[in-house]
Amino acid sequence: MFSGFDFNVIERSWRYLFFDGMEFTLRLTLFAMAGGVVFGTLLAMMRLSSIKPLAWIAGTYVNVLRSVPLVLVIFWFYFLVPYMGAWVVRSDTPIHVGAFASCLLTFTMFEACYYCEIMRAGIQSISRGQVSAGYAIGLNYWQTMGQIVLPQAFRNMVPILLTQTIVLFQDVSLVYVLSITDFVGAASKVAQRDGRLVEMYTFVALIYFISCFALSLLVRKLQARIAVVR
Amino acid sequence: MIEIKDISKWYGTFQVLTQCSTRVSKGEVVVVCGPSGSGKSTLIKCVNGLEPFQKGEIRVDGISVGDPKTNLPKLRARIGMVFQNFELFPHMTVSQNLTLAQVKVLGRSQEAALAKGMALLDRVGLKAQADKHPGNLSGGQQQRVAIARALCMDPIAMLFDEPTSALDPEMINEVLDVMVQLAQEGMTMMCVTHEMGFARRVAHRVIFMDHGSIVEDATKDDFFGKPRSERAQQFLSKILHH
Numbered sequence: 001m002f003s004g005f006d007f008n009v010i011e012r013s014w015r016y017l018f019f020d021g022m023e024f025t026l027r028l029t030l031f032a033m034a035g036g037v038v039f040g041t042l043l044a045m046m047r048l049s050s051i052k053p054l055a056w057i058a059g060t061y062v063n064v065l066r067s068v069p070l071v072l073v074i075f076w077f078y079f080l081v082p083y084m085g086a087w088v089v090r091s092d093t094p095i096h097v098g099a100f101a102s103c104l105l106t107f108t109m110f111e112a113c114y115y116c117e118i119m120r121a122g123i124q125s126i127s128r129g130q131v132s133a134g135y136a137i138g139l140n141y142w143q144t145m146g147q148i149v150l151p152q153a154f155r156n157m158v159p160i161l162l163t164q165t166i167v168l169f170q171d172v173s174l175v176y177v178l179s180i181t182d183f184v185g186a187a188s189k190v191a192q193r194d195g196r197l198v199e200m201y202t203f204v205a206l207i208y209f210i211s212c213f214a215l216s217l218l219v220r221k222l223q224a225r226i227a228v229v230r
Numbered sequence: 231m232i233e234i235k236d237i238s239k240w241y242g243t244f245q246v247l248t249q250c251s252t253r254v255s256k257g258e259v260v261v262v263c264g265p266s267g268s269g270k271s272t273l274i275k276c277v278n279g280l281e282p283f284q285k286g287e288i289r290v291d292g293i294s295v296g297d298p299k300t301n302l303p304k305l306r307a308r309i310g311m312v313f314q315n316f317e318l319f320p321h322m323t324v325s326q327n328l329t330l331a332q333v334k335v336l337g338r339s340q341e342a343a344l345a346k347g348m349a350l351l352d353r354v355g356l357k358a359q360a361d362k363h364p365g366n367l368s369g370g371q372q373q374r375v376a377i378a379r380a381l382c383m384d385p386i387a388m389l390f391d392e393p394t395s396a397l398d399p400e401m402i403n404e405v406l407d408v409m410v411q412l413a414q415e416g417m418t419m420m421c422v423t424h425e426m427g428f429a430r431r432v433a434h435r436v437i438f439m440d441h442g443s444i445v446e447d448a449t450k451d452d453f454f455g456k457p458r459s460e461r462a463q464q465f466l467s468k469i470l471h472h
Contacts, residue, residue: 133317137331138383147330
């Protein structure tokens with residue numbers, strides 16, 4: 001069945017695929033996850049705030065970004081960020097923003113919306129009594145959040161946060177629209193150079209499947225552990 | 231110590247408290263009782279500002295609770311509160327539960343906070359449980375830890391919001407014993423509870439609430455001897471004869 005195919009192309013290019021392509025994908029995934037969780041948590045706190053304008057701003061932000069395709073946001077940011085940067089530093093010419101920085105900003109801001117909704121559910125899962133207990137011993141809002149509510153919310157939400165990160169890991173492949181060498185980008189360059197499209201894309205699919213499946217198994221294990229401890 | 235003057239509170243258009251006034255002097259133990267939904271928990275939560283109120287004034291040690299200029303966290307740190315559902319922090323050990331606010335709010339050193347925490351834990355008879363998580367303790371033990379946690383802050387008064395209502399019957403006494411001891415040492419206490427035995431033993435005054443109003447506010451002997459309102463008589467006859 002595979003007689004017409006040449007899988008040696010993988011052997012010839014795997015270093016490039018993993019050390020250039022996958023390295024970029026993983027780096028972007030991890031940084032965007034960290035940034036997205038932090039920003040998303042802040043958004044969640046704003047959405048749940050009793051200060052109405054804050055809740056409104058965060059709610060609008062989340063709803064707008066969630067209703068726009070990610071590819072569009074990637075494009076939009078890539079071309080707009082240099083101008084926004086110029087406006088911020090009051091420069092006449094668009095500032096130079098690297099591909100990685102631009103992607104990181106895009107993914108952080110986009111994924112923050114999804115992490116926000118997860119953290120909102122997490123925060124709401126903590127009983128009102130816990131908050132009252134924090135206030136009653138003299139903690140202020142930030143201390144109650146930081147010491148009591150968020151640690152428990154994170155803990156409850158770790159499996160779902162990780163599941164969202166698997167989605168993020170896959171979404172990162174969309175940076176190919178900017179001709180960036182992520183894992184898919186690297187594979188597609190080699191595929192086109194050597195005329196081995198089927199082999200390369202099959203290989204890429206296989207790697208994505210293996211890593212995502214392994215991660216989801218890990219999530220399931222974590223879920224079981226947390227369920228027991230609680 | 232605690233002065234409550236004409237407090238009224240609404241949830242939307244529904245009035246939960248209607249012009250409640252009372253006071254708790256230094257060293258006095260006041261028990262608040264009444265049927266469920268009568269507003270007793272809401273009233274006690276107004277005292278340390280956990281529940282906002284729309285009308286009236288509450289002063290604790292001369293400081294107005296409802297005043298927006300009042301530093302509420304600072305005031306709350308001086309008032310201990312014990313909840314119906316214990317509300318220990320489940321992600322921390324018992325000793326971390328006891329030291330958290332001492333370090334974060336009072337600025338005590340970790341060592342000093344731990345020493346204080348252990349001393350109070352010993353007092354409620356749970357020194358051996360210091361490194362456990364709350365989830366591994368029984369309800370009665372959790373509530374005793376919660377009392378110790380409140381006492382760690384050297385409170386000027388203690389508020390109890392139905393501290394024994396969520397407990398199995400055989401655990402009620404271990405919590406009440408701690409409360410009785412506190413009362414006998416002269417702690418200012420305001421307790422929402424149905425434990426009339428506790429009220430008889432240590433209360434100076436009993437407040438009876440119904441439909442958001444204070445119906446009866448009498449000394450213990452008057453309250454148990456000859457409650458003036460019919461509603462209080464009915465309530466007493468129901469909970470004393472079972």
